[in-house]
Amino acid sequence: MNITSEAKVITDFELLLQESARIHGHLCPGQVLGVKMSILGLREIGIADPKGKDRKSIVVFVETDRCATDAVQSVTGCSLGKRSMKFMDYGKMAASFVNIKTGKAVRVIAKEESRQIAKEYFPEIQNKYEAQLEAYKIMSDSDLFDVMEVQVKLNPEDMPGRPLQRIKCDSCGEHVQDFREIYREGRILCRPCADTGYYEHPKRNIF
Template identity: 30%
Template sequence: MACTLNPETIAKVVAFHGHSCPGLTIGLRAAEMALRELGEPSGDWVCITETDMCGVDAIQALTGCTFGKGNLVHRDYGKMAFTFFDRAAGKGFRLLLRPEARGGTDKEMGRLMGRIQDGLATPEEKARAAELREGLQRRLMSLDLGEMFSLSVVDAPPVRPARILQSLVCEECGERAMESRTRRFAGKTLCLPCFTEVEQKV
């Protein structure tokens, strides 16, 4: 079944992100799946995203999972995968974009985008890249969610609720840093940037 979100909701997501693109559409459809499977968003929802691409903005806009609230977690795995969990309901799932969802355009699109980024693309190549992007976006909006993502059940909460931690003063730069992001070195408490400068193995 094609995307069931209403045009006004989609327009708000596009406005939040700043433009419409295939990456945003992937996140939009992932959030649509979360809404379908888990119901109305709440503060008990958690999302772990394994990518930092455009679609994460759609997830923030539609599910209320945000970095600031601590219920949106980025794990930099470079995978088009999203885990959603409702702590109150005790259920969740991981979505992984199926390779075939992209319609076999990756090789040509990658070549064209590389030429555009290098400033070498001809007007015809730029037009073709735009055509491929628009076609991919239409395809992603029209696919059934089961065709677009593989779903695996998650049995346990992926992350603990956010905690407020003490801030410590770095003894090198004098700036305050969250306790969990400091290191002890040579008897001093250091923030991560200062620790990186003095620890030879980093």
């Protein structure tokens, strides 16, 4: 990387971090990790303009519902509403970036040991989160992340675009999109009616 391109990357990082912090509401270590994770992931799958000409070529799987995910959304332009972001509730500081045109996919995982390394960069900062915030900005990708090539299967019903199907639940009468229904004993059921949903309704009658 020459001096000019390196300066551009640094400038882009600062701008992306500012925008991410604006959307998230504050600047924190998770924002720095999420921005750097996204830059790395996009580069690895060959996406140069995720909010422009490449916006229909990317899907991201995020594995945590914490700060870094807001940064990933800010940098990539992917979102749940666009169906270009998929939330996998694994509780891990990781994300997979998929180029749906080429099939190239990588999973980027934040290293746990980077927390300790951050303290060594700024030992004079007593607050560990402030130390992480400043250290993560200048730490190398190899110190911050592990990267693995992965294969991600995307079914037609998981792709961005209009719903492929809408079908009525035989129990609650609500409609289910994109083949998320469950067939049980000859009945069509939504997932909350078939199993245990995140909410309870005292009048719900499955059978």
